[in-house]
Amino acid sequence: MHITIADIAQLIEGELVGSGQMEITGCAGLKEAREGDLSFLANPKYEPLAKESKAGAILVPRQMALAGKTIIRVNHPSLAFSKVIDHFLKDAPPLISVGIHPTALIAKDAKIGKNVAIGPYVIIESKAVIGEGTLIYAHSYVGHGTRVGAGCLIYPHVTLREKISVGKRVIIHSGTVIGSDGYGYVTVEGRHMKIPQVGGVVIEDDVEIGANVTIDRARFDQTTIGEGTKIDNLVQIAHNVTIGKHCLIVAQVGISGSTQIGNHVILAGQAGVVGHLTIGDGAVVGAQSGVSKSIKSGGQVFGTPAQPLREAFKTNAHIQRLDHYVQWIQELRKRVEELEKKDAKND
């Protein structure tokens, strides 16, 4: 990466205010940005954040000024920013060459798109479909009839079982297993009989899935991960779960069977959600929370069992002060006893 602020201004047809010589080495939000990072300000209410930001340059709306900062004025800062990110991502050449490695085993009736890269010891089973420009690193496994869209990136040691559908531009990190059997049994006289799990998994476009994640196939139907949703490492998604679009599912979260999660939902790290719930659009679940009831759209919950955020904070504040309250109770007991004694005398 050798790109200056001036180069970026040109790339996004923006108006540079300040020196264009600094080299930009990455992109980040205003808070996380460091020297050498490009950031952006779309909403004027975040101007104070922009003033404190350490970013090397900030994309801002036309007409805006930010004293003392190097800025690039554009019509649409957020779209311009995503254009720069795309530029950075494309700039890093893939570590795998286009072509099919001679040790890759590809079934004769699999369909392989143009310009794919398929690494050593990869296995593509019968009737699988690999879209144009998709990269599949070493040792990964694509099962029978599984379809992977165009422009995907599959890292080493990924398992895609049979009859999985993966959209376009999906990234799947190493060790992840998609399409393992759902955990379903009927108990007959103390023995757990396996219920056949014959459904599939649908991963929509622009999803990213971290390392060592597990996503089970549905009993019938589909387990679904919606467009643009980003899943962190070691997450468990049970059979028949539906996750909406543009959600953030942070590391080590577990979602039980048949739960339906809306769009733009955030589940923070190590949270657990029981089965057969509905989590509304835009809901936020705090870290380590245990969700046992459905959540309305926009609801924010925390704790085990999860409560609405305000109540949870109040409850937690009370818990931290329990020692204090117990002292009050003990003191009250003495004072009431004292009053009762006096009262008895007066009778």
Add this chain to the structure above:
Amino acid sequence: MHITIADIAQLIEGELVGSGQMEITGCAGLKEAREGDLSFLANPKYEPLAKESKAGAILVPRQMALAGKTIIRVNHPSLAFSKVIDHFLKDAPPLISVGIHPTALIAKDAKIGKNVAIGPYVIIESKAVIGEGTLIYAHSYVGHGTRVGAGCLIYPHVTLREKISVGKRVIIHSGTVIGSDGYGYVTVEGRHMKIPQVGGVVIEDDVEIGANVTIDRARFDQTTIGEGTKIDNLVQIAHNVTIGKHCLIVAQVGISGSTQIGNHVILAGQAGVVGHLTIGDGAVVGAQSGVSKSIKSGGQVFGTPAQPLREAFKTNAHIQRLDHYVQWIQELRKRVEELEKKDAKND
């Protein structure tokens, strides 16, 4: 799958009451069943559940009637039901052909049973034994001297380290590691010295193990998973743990070293159990609970630290009402102060 209710009645030698034409596409419990599912009623006390069930047909005891439902009367509904499940499971042909793929590397002194299927890039190390009819998918690894029984199903990317014993009809999902070293160190002057972990792991018959599970080998002796126990995804089982028969260990549970778990125990999702405990037969541990004390047979616990279920519910109800109680305390303080003031005047 093309099997009608009438076909099923014939398969299990039952008496059909109602139309036999509907096609049955799956099996499920009364609650979970949907149109097209077969279910069963073994215990007459669940008759109300059977009446509400959406199952396409229900196996019931001889002489029972269920108005408005398609039923099949049999001598033993639960056994007949498991016979149908077996039928369904066998009906799905395996996606791997009997035979040994030419890229599978099998040690000369390994013993391979009849009618096995061993997929591409599978490795079977020296002195390993693979039982009759076992299927091992691509990329899996069977270590030195490890014995896998008959009729097992090992999915892609499974690691069975050395000296592991796997029973009959065991299913192991992708990414699972069995026989990694136990987490054992002695701290000598601030440095953690590794204690050799030279024991094994025993997986008994009819166990199913989910994806990306880790089961450590014992220091000496064996880590043991009892017959018929079903383990969900991303579960951690430490060295020297013993799990009894027919347990359900739900996703992301962690069990610390040397803990002994009885038969028919249920550990719900994300629960943790500390080391060197004894969990009695039939115990139930709620989701996300932290178990720090042994549990008697039949005990049901919840919370962190885990309490008996009734106490946990009571405690939790109190916690939810803390704000209310604190208001009471504050009000009491005022009222007592008022009484004290009056009392002081009266003196």
Add this chain to the structure above:
Amino acid sequence: MHITIADIAQLIEGELVGSGQMEITGCAGLKEAREGDLSFLANPKYEPLAKESKAGAILVPRQMALAGKTIIRVNHPSLAFSKVIDHFLKDAPPLISVGIHPTALIAKDAKIGKNVAIGPYVIIESKAVIGEGTLIYAHSYVGHGTRVGAGCLIYPHVTLREKISVGKRVIIHSGTVIGSDGYGYVTVEGRHMKIPQVGGVVIEDDVEIGANVTIDRARFDQTTIGEGTKIDNLVQIAHNVTIGKHCLIVAQVGISGSTQIGNHVILAGQAGVVGHLTIGDGAVVGAQSGVSKSIKSGGQVFGTPAQPLREAFKTNAHIQRLDHYVQWIQELRKRVEELEKKDAKND
């Protein structure tokens, strides 16, 4: 292993007191030791523990006596003990032979040290470096430019992505992924744009990493695991985390991005630490705790949100007694009401 107590006494130049004939089969701490184990006593204050220990023989300082126990007197019990552990570890011959398996794919410009063992279907990418005497089991993947030091042990199915640095004598168990992308996005108009993750991971000497662990690469810079730190199974370590030397990170712990952990820290099982915190040297975090604030050196915390240990115990004791306190409050309300009634009469 056939080594007697007398052999061990000779190996470490110690003075045997008691019979030297018993065969020693393992090493363990005083508490965990069983018959046949060797243990050690470095600090005289643990003498009571030594007296109760079931160890077959105990290394003790010169001049010490332990009535009824077989002991070996040495100048430095802890160092002598680690010498014996080394002896035991070396005694177990590796299950992989020195040499490069013909199916291993090694880039022409990779540098491979002397006396390495590289198993079947291993992939070593371009510019990778493998140190002398390192063993890499079947199916593992070493990415572009990744450097693995001397004397390491990499089990089957490990993924080391590109530009990772692994020190000397590091052990990495199966299914572990090092160098997956950090979980970093900027949300632009409701869509999560991926921020390039172009940093690396540094694993220092003598680290051991369990099975199915995930350690993400930094955005820039390095995610770092310090010398001698031991990580259990299914642990998640996010991008830009720094872990100090000689820490113990127990199974299923999750550490969020950019958190800095000192030396000799213990994080017990299933604990979670939020991002951008500082955890001081020697801190201890209890199992399942949720750490949301930085911890000073030597701090011990427990619970969610984590409190200092004493407060957490007090809080927890109060919580267990809530039912009792609520009864007190209800009783107080009655008594105060009674007093108020009498008071009203007296007015």
